[in-house]
Amino acid sequence: MAVFSSFSRRLFRKQFPLFSFYFSFSTVSPSPPPIRVALTESVGRAVFTTRPIAAADLIHTASPAVCHPYSGRASCYSCLAALSNSQPLRAPFCSQHCHQRSKGYYDVEMKANWVAFDDYCGSRGLKYPFLVKRLACMVIAGDARSDTLDILQPANFTPEMVSKMEEEFVLLRNAFAEALIGDDHIAFLTKQWYINVLARIRINAFRIELVGGLYEDLLSLAVASVEAEAAVGNAVYILPSFYNHDCDPNAHIIWIDNAHAKLKALRDIDEGEELRICYIDASLERDARRELLFQGFGFQCNCSRCLHGD
Numbered sequence: 001m002a003v004f005s006s007f008s009r010r011l012f013r014k015q016f017p018l019f020s021f022y023f024s025f026s027t028v029s030p031s032p033p034p035i036r037v038a039l040t041e042s043v044g045r046a047v048f049t050t051r052p053i054a055a056a057d058l059i060h061t062a063s064p065a066v067c068h069p070y071s072g073r074a075s076c077y078s079c080l081a082a083l084s085n086s087q088p089l090r091a092p093f094c095s096q097h098c099h100q101r102s103k104g105y106y107d108v109e110m111k112a113n114w115v116a117f118d119d120y121c122g123s124r125g126l127k128y129p130f131l132v133k134r135l136a137c138m139v140i141a142g143d144a145r146s147d148t149l150d151i152l153q154p155a156n157f158t159p160e161m162v163s164k165m166e167e168e169f170v171l172l173r174n175a176f177a178e179a180l181i182g183d184d185h186i187a188f189l190t191k192q193w194y195i196n197v198l199a200r201i202r203i204n205a206f207r208i209e210l211v212g213g214l215y216e217d218l219l220s221l222a223v224a225s226v227e228a229e230a231a232v233g234n235a236v237y238i239l240p241s242f243y244n245h246d247c248d249p250n251a252h253i254i255w256i257d258n259a260h261a262k263l264k265a266l267r268d269i270d271e272g273e274e275l276r277i278c279y280i281d282a283s284l285e286r287d288a289r290r291e292l293l294f295q296g297f298g299f300q301c302n303c304s305r306c307l308h309g310d
């Protein structure tokens with residue numbers, strides 16, 4: 001658990017000079033990452049460089065605030081690394097470290113019967129409720145705060161969307177209640193909490209594709225993103241969620257062996273430039289990209305490729 005809470009604590013240790021704030025990574029990283037997060041007039045918060053960054057440089061890494069493997073994947077419960085074939089089914093961890101780190105919320109999850117919730121979400125192709133379930137287990141275990149994701153931008157849900165979430169919420173709460181997890185431990189688990197968390201996940205969740213040993217340089221990075229195996233799960237991060245989108249990005253988020261993310265520069269970047277990643281397949285036509293961004297994230301892209309044509 002420590003990894004999640006200490007990461008959040010470090011992130012929340014922030015100052016608020018006019019319209020910008022800086023994160024302190026002093027106790028863990030030898031030097032802070034060369035970035036700052038600031039409020040912009042057009043796209044809310046954004047990430048800017050504090051010094052020049054060379055192409056292919058690692059800008060920073062990030063641990064997930066919450067992650068969840070896709071069902072049917074032989075992935076570590078904790079970090080989403082591939083499990084070896086010899087791994088016993090009852091021990092879904094890639095290492096003792098992952099087991100120790102996640103033991104508290106894994107035990108909470110194992111106490112409850114998830115058949116109804118999993119069937120409901122699985123049969124409808126819903127993936128994000130599993131992230132909410134994981135976060136709820138972490139909160140009950142004392143491994144995360146219930147407001148962990150509150151700092152992130154939420155999606156706007158229509159009343160119809162909210163009413164569709166009623167059933168999955170009831171199934172989630174009932175699973176905990178029937179497992180005799182005391183009322184005081186699940187007092188945070190209201191419908192409003194469920195909707196608020198899903199609204200953050202909707203905008204900020206990353207689909208994790210591992211590139212494994214393929215990654216060596218900028219060229220293989222491009223190849224890797226095309227050749228990567230199918231996604232292994234979803235995760236939400238705090239700092240990477242402040243990166244805005246660009247259809248011609250200067251940065252890229254990648255996962256090598258597990259859900260620990262690396263933010264890398266795709267080209268030389270000047271001091272003070274905004275860092276942007278691409279949320280979608282940048283090779284799509286302009287109209288298709290704009291439609292995807294609007295439907296998936298609710299915004300009209302203001303990047304220069306969209307504004308000035310391909």
Ligand SMILES: C[S@@+](CC[C@H](N)C(=O)[O-])C[C@H]1O[C@@H](n2cnc3c(N)ncnc32)[C@H](O)[C@@H]1O
Nearest residue numbers: 043044045153241242243244245299301302303
């Ligand atoms: C993952 S968040 C990025 C951080 C966000 N700006 C914030 O303040 O938290 C995604 C949201 O940022 C805004 N955004 C990101 N990229 C954008 C772009 N290219 N054009 C317009 N808005 C963008 C949209 O509101 C989008 O829903």
